[in-house]
Amino acid sequence: MTAIDTTPPLPAEPGPVPEAYAASKKPLVGQQTWAWIGITPFMLFAILFLIVPTLYLVVGAFQDPDGHFTLQNIYDLFTPSILNAYWLSIKVSVASALLGALLGFFLAYAVVLGGLPAWLRPTLMTFSGVASNFAGVPLAFAFLATLGRMGLVTVLLRDLFGINLYGAGFNLLSFWGLTLTYLYFQVPLMVLILTPALDGLKKEWREASEILGASNKQYWTMVALPVLFPSVLGASLLLFANSFGAIATAYALTGSSLNIVTILLYAQIRGDVLHNQNLGYALALGMILITGCSNGAYIWLRARAERWMR
Amino acid sequence: MKQSKIGAWIAFIIGTLYFIVPLIGTFEFSLRMKRGEYSFEAYRVVLTDPNFLASFGYSVLMALITVVIGVVLVVPTAYWIQLRLPKLRPIVEFITLLPLVMPAIIIVFGYLRLYNSSSWLPLTANARSTDLLLAFSYVTLALPYMYRAVETGMRSIDVRTLTEAGEILGASMMTILFKVIFPNVRVAILSGAFLTFAIVIGEFTMASLLNRPAFGPYLQLIGANRAYEPSALAIIAFMVTWACMGIINVVGNMKSNKRTA
Numbered sequence: 001m002t003a004i005d006t007t008p009p010l011p012a013e014p015g016p017v018p019e020a021y022a023a024s025k026k027p028l029v030g031q032q033t034w035a036w037i038g039i040t041p042f043m044l045f046a047i048l049f050l051i052v053p054t055l056y057l058v059v060g061a062f063q064d065p066d067g068h069f070t071l072q073n074i075y076d077l078f079t080p081s082i083l084n085a086y087w088l089s090i091k092v093s094v095a096s097a098l099l100g101a102l103l104g105f106f107l108a109y110a111v112v113l114g115g116l117p118a119w120l121r122p123t124l125m126t127f128s129g130v131a132s133n134f135a136g137v138p139l140a141f142a143f144l145a146t147l148g149r150m151g152l153v154t155v156l157l158r159d160l161f162g163i164n165l166y167g168a169g170f171n172l173l174s175f176w177g178l179t180l181t182y183l184y185f186q187v188p189l190m191v192l193i194l195t196p197a198l199d200g201l202k203k204e205w206r207e208a209s210e211i212l213g214a215s216n217k218q219y220w221t222m223v224a225l226p227v228l229f230p231s232v233l234g235a236s237l238l239l240f241a242n243s244f245g246a247i248a249t250a251y252a253l254t255g256s257s258l259n260i261v262t263i264l265l266y267a268q269i270r271g272d273v274l275h276n277q278n279l280g281y282a283l284a285l286g287m288i289l290i291t292g293c294s295n296g297a298y299i300w301l302r303a304r305a306e307r308w309m310r
Numbered sequence: 311m312k313q314s315k316i317g318a319w320i321a322f323i324i325g326t327l328y329f330i331v332p333l334i335g336t337f338e339f340s341l342r343m344k345r346g347e348y349s350f351e352a353y354r355v356v357l358t359d360p361n362f363l364a365s366f367g368y369s370v371l372m373a374l375i376t377v378v379i380g381v382v383l384v385v386p387t388a389y390w391i392q393l394r395l396p397k398l399r400p401i402v403e404f405i406t407l408l409p410l411v412m413p414a415i416i417i418v419f420g421y422l423r424l425y426n427s428s429s430w431l432p433l434t435a436n437a438r439s440t441d442l443l444l445a446f447s448y449v450t451l452a453l454p455y456m457y458r459a460v461e462t463g464m465r466s467i468d469v470r471t472l473t474e475a476g477e478i479l480g481a482s483m484m485t486i487l488f489k490v491i492f493p494n495v496r497v498a499i500l501s502g503a504f505l506t507f508a509i510v511i512g513e514f515t516m517a518s519l520l521n522r523p524a525f526g527p528y529l530q531l532i533g534a535n536r537a538y539e540p541s542a543l544a545i546i547a548f549m550v551t552w553a554c555m556g557i558i559n560v561v562g563n564m565k566s567n568k569r570t571a
Contacts, residue, residue, distance in 0.1 A: 038390035039398065042383055046405045049446045053420025054412060060423070103328075106321040114318025124325075129555045130548075131329060133508045137529040138547035141540040144533075146335030153335060184332065187325070238410075245413025248514035248526065252533050262415055269419050269519055284416050295411040 054288065060281035073282035082264070082274075086286065089244055089261040092175060096182035097239035101232060103183070104190020112198040125195065128188035135185040140252035143181045147172050173254045181253060182243045189242065190235055197231035197305060234301030241291040241298070261287060333548065340541035352542040356532075362543075365528035369517075372441070372524060373510040376448040377503045380456045383449065385499065388460045389491050392469045406457040409450045418447055418516045440520055447516045452506035459505070463498025464491075501558045508554035512547050 064070045077083070111121040146153050149166060157163040171177055201224055209219045247262035256263055265287070267273045268280040343351040356362055391399050409417070421443055425433035433443040472494065476486035492499070514526035529547070533540045 035390070035394040036398075038394060039387050039402065042387040042402070042405075045383055045446075045449070046408075049421075050405065050408050050412075050417065050450055053417060053424050056424050057416065057420050103325065107325045110318035110321040110325075114321070115315045116318050116322060120322065124322075126555065126559060127329065129558075130552050133505075133555070134548055134551050136512050136514050137526060137533060138512060138544040141529075141533055141544035142332045142336040142548075145339035145541045145544070146332040150339075151335055152338050153331060184329070187328070241411070245415070247413075247415055248530070251514070252530050255534070262413065265415055265419070266515075266519070269415075269422060280419075284419055288412060288416055291413060292411050295407075299407060 057281045057284045058288070060278055061285040063278055063281075065276075065278060073276070073278045074285075076276070076279050077282050077286055081259070082283065085259045085261040085264045086290075088175065088259060090290075092178050092182065092260065093240045093244040095175075095179045096186050096243045097236050099179070100183050100186030100190050100239050101236040104187045104235075105194060105232065107187065108191045108194040108198055112195060113201070124191065128191045131188040132185050132192060135246070136248035137252040139181060139184055140249045143172060143177075143184070143253065147177070147180070173257060178250055178253065178258065178260075181249060182246070186239050186243060189239060193235040193238070194228075194231060197228055201227065230301045230305040234298045234305060237294045237298040237301070241294040244294070245287070245291050333545075336541045336544050336548075340538060340545055343538040352538040353546075356539050356542045356546070361528060365523055365525045368523055369511050369513075369525035372445055372448060373507045375441075375445045376452060376510050377506050379445060380449045380452050380506060381499055381503070384453070384456050384460050384502075385492065385495065386487060388457065388464045389469060389487060392461075392464050393473060403457075406453045408453075410454050414447075414451060414513075414515045415519070417450055418519045421447060422519065434520065437522075440522060444516060444520050444522050444524075447520070448506075448510045448513065451509055451513070451516075452502070455505045455509070456502040459498045459502035460495055463495035467494045497561055497564065500561045504554045504558045504561070508551050511550060 061073050062069055062071065064072065077086075107124070110116055111124050143151075145151055147165070147170075148154065151172075154165050157165055172181070205223050205227075206219060209223050214222070245262065247266055250258060250260055251263055251266065254263075256267060261283070264273070265280070265283055268283060272280070274280055274283070340352050341348040341350065343349060343355070387402065391402055422434065425431055425443060427435040433439045469491070472490050473486055476490050481489070512526050512529060513524065514530060517524035518527040518530065529540070529543055532543060
């Protein structure tokens with residue numbers, strides 16, 4: 001699950017180097033060729049605890065139990081039970097990313113450009129910092145206490161308005177229940193990412209388009225949205241990957257009754273439920289590919305979006 | 311203009327309701343333990359549960375170890391990249407973003423296979439070395455936030471001039487790093503540290519799969535077996551997260567006050 005820091009975006013270029021150094025190019029300490037030794041501990045850590053463990057899974061996905069090369073594990077991913085798990089994960093992630101992006105956009109818009117009292121903005125930002133980090137097991141508890149069968153909202157709706165949520169087919173331990181729960185950290189995350197982008201919409205652009213006779217709709221479709229598009233799309237991809245890799249909330253909410261891919265992988269790691277270690281690696285590989293593509297596109301789009309913020 | 315203001319209020323009110331109602335619901339539920347009256351019984355039960363204290367203490371300790379390892383790893387690296395190896399910046403930045411790309415469950419899955427008791431580096435063979443592995447896994451989780459915070463701090467000071475001044479005065483590299491650079495990025499380190507703390511304290515996936523008695527797995531266990539205690543725990547966890555974020559804000563403000571003074 002992703003948390004977000006509230007530090008301002010990085011400046012695009014490092015600060016100016018004093019003239020004397022730029023001119024002399026003389027190394028400060030020791031030989032330039034030995035400079036890389038300074039980052040050896042970091043690299044060693046990254047190789048041992050990030051890169052090699054992941055490569056181990058990737059390689060294992062293409063091996064049979066005796067260590068020979070095979071594509072059988074990849075083929076075996078396309079069995080109904082595994083495909084269903086991926087599919088449900090993708091559905092929940094897409095739904096919570098799109099709804100999170102939409103609601104987060106309106107919320108960020110409301111405090112940045114909507115003309116609300118100024119004190120609401122820092123309040124919302126602080127709360128978003130908290131809520132986007134309030135994920136995992138406690139979040140599941142909060143929603144069970146609110147929308148579970150004995151939850152406050154369920155009971156109030158039944159007693160005050162005669163609306164029986166569960167009778168109407170709602171179930172917290174379902175696709176929509178999980179999506180609704182995930183929105184609790186997705187929306188604030190979107191608010192935190194989008195607020196700087198909305199701040200980047202310059203007043204001058206609006207004024208210029210108004211002087212040129214553009215309507216409000218034209219301003220949005222031809223100026224504001226094209227500028228915001230990389231930020232919104234990029235943030236949605238981050239939200240997607242964020243919920244795709246999440247497990248703690250879903251596990252605490254549903255136990256193992258909801259067949260999403262992280263819960264399947266959890267069960268596989270714990271007890272080899274697929275009865276094939278290497279198929280487990282292939283399952284992990286599929287997840288790496290999906291979150292990798294989505295986050296890779298996010299990082300690329302963020303670089304594009306930051307062009308407008310200078 | 312007026313219409314958009316109404317729209318903004320509607321968006322804000324719906325948002326507020328969505329975020330506040332579960333908190334109220336959870337709080338109300340946590341008070342219902344004694345039949346027919348509101349009481350803090352669930353909190354009393356939770357706070358006096360020895361397993362709560364043990365697992366919470368364990369996670370706090372883990373968070374502290376994670377912060378120390380993370381700072382020792384990230385600050386010299388960011389310093390060195392800034393000072394001597396700016397060309398490697400994209401590579402290091404890419405590595406620090408990797409944990410965002412790879413879900414925690416993937417990373418810990420790799421650890422379990424790579425460092426199992428019959429491997430070349432059997433870190434999961436005994437409890438102490440597994441603790442170390444868990445701390446390392448938390449460092450990877452915290453890496454994107456820690457690095458970004460420290461890197462931002464590092465860019466706002468003149469690393470070159472500070473280093474040069476230190477060298478002219480005859481300080482060794484270590485002295486410069488620990489007595490000059492560290493104090494100057496203190497605020498960045500602190501905000502990275504508290505964010506790390508907020509992430510690590512209730513982490514479930516890694517602790518559970520590495521079989522360590524941390525707060526996250528304890529929460530899950532209580533959730534599966536009890537009715538009212540989970541709500542009380544959720545409120546406590548929310549307050550811990552809130553405290554961490556609050557401290558980050560306070561620390562950040564301290565910096566800007568000092569600047570203007």
